[in-house]
Amino acid sequence: MLIEGVSLRLGAGEVLAVAGPNGAGKSTLLRALAGELRPMAGVATICSIPAPDWPPRLLARRRAVVSQAVELAFPLAAAEVVALGRLPWHGAGGAARDAAAVAAAMERAGVAHLARRAYATLSGGERQRVQIARALAQIDGAEAPAALLLDEPTASLDAAHRAALLTTLRALAAAGVAVLVVLHDLNEAAFVADRVALLSAGRLAASGPPGVVLRPAALAALYGIPFRGRPGDGLLPDFAAAAASPTHRRR
Amino acid sequence: MDGSGLRPLAGAAPPATRIGGGRLAALGLGGLVLALLAGALLGPAGVSAAGLLATLAEALGLAPLPEQHARDAAVLGVVRAPRVLLAAMLGAGLAVAGAAMQGLFRNPLADPGLIGVSAGAALAAVAATVLGPGLFGAAAGLLGLWLLPVAAFAGGLGATLLIARLATRQGVTGVATLLLAGIAVNALCGALTGLLVFAADDRQVRDITFWTLGSLGGARWPQLPVAALLVLLPALALLALARPLNALVLGEREAFHLGIRVEAAKRWAVLLSAVAVSAGVALAGLVGFVGLVVPHLVRLALGADHRIVLPGSAILGAALMVLADLAARSLAVPAELPVGVVTALVGAPFFLGLLHRRGAAP
Numbered sequence: 160m161l162i163e164g165v166s167l168r169l170g171a172g173e174v175l176a177v178a179g180p181n182g183a184g185k186s187t188l189l190r191a192l193a194g195e196l197r198p199m200a201g202v203a204t205i206c207s208i209p210a211p212d213w214p215p216r217l218l219a220r221r222r223a224v225v226s227q228a229v230e231l232a233f234p235l236a237a238a239e240v241v242a243l244g245r246l247p248w249h250g251a252g253g254a255a256r257d258a259a260a261v262a263a264a265m266e267r268a269g270v271a272h273l274a275r276r277a278y279a280t281l282s283g284g285e286r287q288r289v290q291i292a293r294a295l296a297q298i299d300g301a302e303a304p305a306a307l308l309l310d311e312p313t314a315s316l317d318a319a320h321r322a323a324l325l326t327t328l329r330a331l332a333a334a335g336v337a338v339l340v341v342l343h344d345l346n347e348a349a350f351v352a353d354r355v356a357l358l359s360a361g362r363l364a365a366s367g368p369p370g371v372v373l374r375p376a377a378l379a380a381l382y383g384i385p386f387r388g389r390p391g392d393g394l395l396p397d398f399a400a401a402a403a404s405p406t407h408r409r410r
Numbered sequence: 411m412d413g414s415g416l417r418p419l420a421g422a423a424p425p426a427t428r429i430g431g432g433r434l435a436a437l438g439l440g441g442l443v444l445a446l447l448a449g450a451l452l453g454p455a456g457v458s459a460a461g462l463l464a465t466l467a468e469a470l471g472l473a474p475l476p477e478q479h480a481r482d483a484a485v486l487g488v489v490r491a492p493r494v495l496l497a498a499m500l501g502a503g504l505a506v507a508g509a510a511m512q513g514l515f516r517n518p519l520a521d522p523g524l525i526g527v528s529a530g531a532a533l534a535a536v537a538a539t540v541l542g543p544g545l546f547g548a549a550a551g552l553l554g555l556w557l558l559p560v561a562a563f564a565g566g567l568g569a570t571l572l573i574a575r576l577a578t579r580q581g582v583t584g585v586a587t588l589l590l591a592g593i594a595v596n597a598l599c600g601a602l603t604g605l606l607v608f609a610a611d612d613r614q615v616r617d618i619t620f621w622t623l624g625s626l627g628g629a630r631w632p633q634l635p636v637a638a639l640l641v642l643l644p645a646l647a648l649l650a651l652a653r654p655l656n657a658l659v660l661g662e663r664e665a666f667h668l669g670i671r672v673e674a675a676k677r678w679a680v681l682l683s684a685v686a687v688s689a690g691v692a693l694a695g696l697v698g699f700v701g702l703v704v705p706h707l708v709r710l711a712l713g714a715d716h717r718i719v720l721p722g723s724a725i726l727g728a729a730l731m732v733l734a735d736l737a738a739r740s741l742a743v744p745a746e747l748p749v750g751v752v753t754a755l756v757g758a759p760f761f762l763g764l765l766h767r768r769g770a771a772p
Contacts, residue, residue, distance in 0.1 A: 178486050216669035219669025222661075222667075224664070224667040228662055229661060233518065233709065234713075235713070239715065243657060243668060246653055246669060248652060
């Protein structure tokens with residue numbers, strides 16, 4: 160997916176939610192910000208780091224990424240997966256510092272009790288939380304504001320774990336982390352985000368505070384089906400209306 | 411290796427107990443020393459422990475060799491010691507290269523053969539055997555007995571570099587493409603080898619057959635520095651890739667997110683493995699299953715952390731190769747079994763057992 164003309168700022172202590180239809184370029188934007196892709200024009204900057212130009216190891220100490228559904232090639236225990244988050248710090252702080260970061264991250268992500276379990280035996284939600292713990296361990300000790308990028312982290316979580324994750328993201332932002340999270344559920348975006356960016360066909364359709372951006376009329380235009388309710392208070396696609404009026408079907 | 415149909419051993423849990431790294435290393439090295447001793451002392455021409463000590467003492471200039479140990483010293487000095495040491499280096503190199511390829515391909519069933527080493531080396535070795543005197547002419551005279559190993563080394567390395575080049579676009583090596591290019595180059599090398607065998611005479615066919623089964627029977631001192639430089643050294647260098655390979659357990663993108671220079675790590679893993687295995691094939695022929703099975707054993711016993719799997723594979727591979735060679739020269743006295751037959755006889759059923767264990771997984 161190509162993205163073009165997207166200009167976004169993600170500052171320390173902020174949660175930015177990125178939403179939009181499938182194929183709008185959300186993952187591409189995240190990969191550009193993560194430093195995986197080099198923009199053909201312009202710059203991808205997080206916390207004033209031009210990601211593709213930084214040495215990978217230094218970049219990894221400032222930004223962590225939680226991808227969707229990570230599967231392991233070889234069996235590792237949950238604590239071993241979280242400890243991989245300390246790889247960029249090898250030789251920097253010593254084993255005790257790494258162990259402390261791993262323990263704190265697992266505590267924070269609510270997976271301390273899973274430490275010795277084999278990752279492959281965990282449920283999808285547990286794996287997701289282990290990956291979040293891995294990312295938290297990775298940016299523990301960053302000298303300057305760190306960035307955490309998450310690609311649909313709530314996709315495999317139940318309601319209680321979604322609430323816990325979103326609360327954790329808010330707490331991280333309050334602690335000075337810049338959080339970018341791709342979300343499909345607009346109520347989650349409305350709850351967690353300081354600002355919401357809506358992407359459509361590789362372009363920025365709207366960006367701003369959730370109360371401004373997440374209006375049913377604008378969403379209907381974006382997704383091609385009607386929405387009802389208010390941001391943060393039962394904002395939902397109106398499936399019944401969509402089914403009743405085929406002209407609203409997706410383009 | 412997404413979409414290859416081969417899936418990791420998902421259900422296997424890491425071992426629940428951990429002993430200290432230092433104690434583990436001492437245990438492994440102790441076992442290796444025992445295997446080396448067994449390899450040196452046992453076999454058709456037995457050597458006494460006293461004979462070994464006397465020979466060592468003489469070699470170190472500590473004491474003159476007593477008359478009664480002259481035969482032991484001759485057996486050890488001329489044949490046994492270089493053979494056991496070559497076996498150990500070969501086992502270490504093949505096992506570490508196997509572990510590195512499994513980590514790189516993110517698949518426990520990968521093997522250096524996937525990147526063309528064995529097929530390329532075999533093609534070049536067969537070419538040297540069949541066409542040697544005619545084609546290489548002066549070079550053959552110059553290289554003498556080294557013609558075949560030099561050809562095999564060049565062939566293995568050349569095939570790997572060709573495959574790596576085919577799989578690299580704009581500086582990015584696609585692991586799935588690497589596998590596919592490997593299959594194609596392997597098939598091409600196999601067909602060309604077949605053509606050469608078709609043109610070979612009976613004696614050459616017999617030479618080729620025995621070479622492909624692998625043997626350490628030709629081990630002499632001059633080969634040891636070559637093995638140390640081209641088999642052991644690359645294997646030790648691969649140990650430095652433990653952290654990148656650990657990150658690759660999560661995936662290539664995730665490894666980059668963790669600050670790993672993924673393309674550099676892939677290139678080094680392929681190059682060092684290819685050098686180690688090509689040199690191993692050049693010195694001892696095709697010895698299969700060590701690179702596949704040994705890393706598995708280490709993972710089953712000690713977990714999947716490459717900081718343990720790589721050195722553990724080096725030690726266990728060395729010990730098992732020494733013992734396999736001991737079996738090869740002891741089981742059919744006065745003849746010798748090819749060591750590749752021994753490793754395959756033991757390794758293949760073990761491997762089938764592993765497949766059976768994970769049979770329930772899709």
